[in-house]
Amino acid sequence: MTEPWDELERPLKATMILCDHAQVADGKMNLLGGGWTLTGPGAAPFGIALMIDVPWRMTNTQHTFRIELIDLDGNGVVPFGLEDPVAIDGQFEVGRPPGVRTGTSLPFMAAVNSGPIGLPPGTHYEWRLTINGQAHDDWRLPFSVRPAEGADAAE
Numbered sequence: 324m325t326e327p328w329d330e331l332e333r334p335l336k337a338t339m340i341l342c343d344h345a346q347v348a349d350g351k352m353n354l355l356g357g358g359w360t361l362t363g364p365g366a367a368p369f370g371i372a373l374m375i376d377v378p379w380r381m382t383n384t385q386h387t388f389r390i391e392l393i394d395l396d397g398n399g400v401v402p403f404g405l406e407d408p409v410a411i412d413g414q415f416e417v418g419r420p421p422g423v424r425t426g427t428s429l430p431f432m433a434a435v436n437s438g439p440i441g442l443p444p445g446t447h448y449e450w451r452l453t454i455n456g457q458a459h460d461d462w463r464l465p466f467s468v469r470p471a472e473g474a475d476a477a478e
Contacts (some may be wrong), residue, residue, distance in 0.1 A: 325400075327432065334375040334458075334459075335377060335381065335386075335453055336428075337375045337454065337462050338372075338374045338471050339371055339374070339463075339464050340357050340358055340371070340372040341357070341359055341360065341369060341371060341450070341466055342353060342354045342355060342356050342357035343355045345357075345434035345435070347362035347432045347433065347434050350432075351432075352434070354370075354372050355370075357372065359466070360466045360469055361368065362442075363442065363444060363468040364444035364471045366441040366442070368437060369437055371390060371434075371435040372465065373390070373435060374417070374430055374432045375388070375430065375431040377428060377429050377430070377431055378428050379425065379426050379428065382418060382419050382429055383418055383419060384416060385414060386415050386454060386455055387413070387414050387455055387456075388433075388453065388454045389413075389452070390435060390452050392408065392449075393451045394448055395444070395448075400442070402442055403442075411435050415431045417429045417431050436457050444471040446467070446468050447466075448466055448468070449465040449466065450463065450466075451463050
């Protein structure tokens, strides 16, 4: 008999939110200016709030993640003034606290904050997350850079 909390086949679940700034404190994610999808046209600082729901069977195991800035063609983006595509790499491991019921999913939270990144006006991008080298359609954060003042709206 399968219990309702039985998660043997459940994959990792990730939630990402674009924001002005993110912070993890006391086991909670704090966001400032969260949920935007338009920026610019000038360079502006930003944050990515990341929460990964780790199934019980995947706790006490080292995991890796990568967040990449991708253009519409799926290529890594090299912003003005940089030499390499923008990517953030990290590792995490979620332990099983004493007294937590077997089968409980546990969260990993990370706040990724950056200074201004210069991107061309009137363009579209996405932040793409991979965990342990695996990607999922839901692990994307699309956003657009507003056109420059006076730019033709038809462009």
